[in-house]
Amino acid sequence: MRFLDEVHPLTKTNKLSSGYINRAMEILKQQHPEIGGLYCCTMGGSLTFPQANGPQWMQIVHDGSDHWVLVAKGFSQPNYVLVYDSMAGSNWRSKHILSCMSSLLKTPKKEMTYVIKTCQWQGNGFDCGVFVIAFATSLANGQDPALLLYDPHELRNHLDNCITSGELSPFPSTLCRVKRTRKELVVSESVFCHCRRTAYMLPSREWKMIECEQFMEWFHTMCIDNFPVNENDPWLCKVCKS
Known part of the structure; x- marks a missing residue:
């Protein structure tokens, strides 16, 4: 798991650690204090995210293996939790991420309903952290990442400059003019207990x-x-x- 607190220098191929992800979310929180969530991502390792406050919230979540995903609520489809995953397939169902989502949402209902967004796929095995920061920055600035086509050759340079300057600006992108072949998936997951979590459990x-x-x-x-x-x-x- 990429749970390291230091912000390591960005190279052409390294995977982003939790230190880099946390620094990006810290900057977003400073620039957009009205957006809830954006908690320290290492809380997800023990499934201890608190309920996110406010009409809009977002959180970058680790899947417990080696991948980062953005979850958000209150944006383009305010009734659902939105999942932006740069590697999402048609059978997407990460039990670890779903548990984290349910903690952040804490719905009083029997089910949590979420949407797998048709966002851009990464073209390699190491850019998931870069893409989720780009997705989060777009959402925070009123753009829907599912409608954008990001320039993969410019993402890392842009992110490096943003972290150095302490200000996250929208990443190089254009409107996606070609309809993506994948369709959005609307899925429901049962939640339980006072905590309103999914049935996924840690081994204790x-x-x-x-x-x-x-x-x-x-x-x-x-x-x-x-x-x-x-x-x-x-x-x-x-x-x-x-």
């Missing part, structure tokens, strides 16, 4: 879940204070017990 007891027999809802050990010693015993949540 705190993440184990138990179902309330009456309410028919699942809860995490860490989110309740009356988890039974024997998790196979019948159990009622506090609301149903009172």
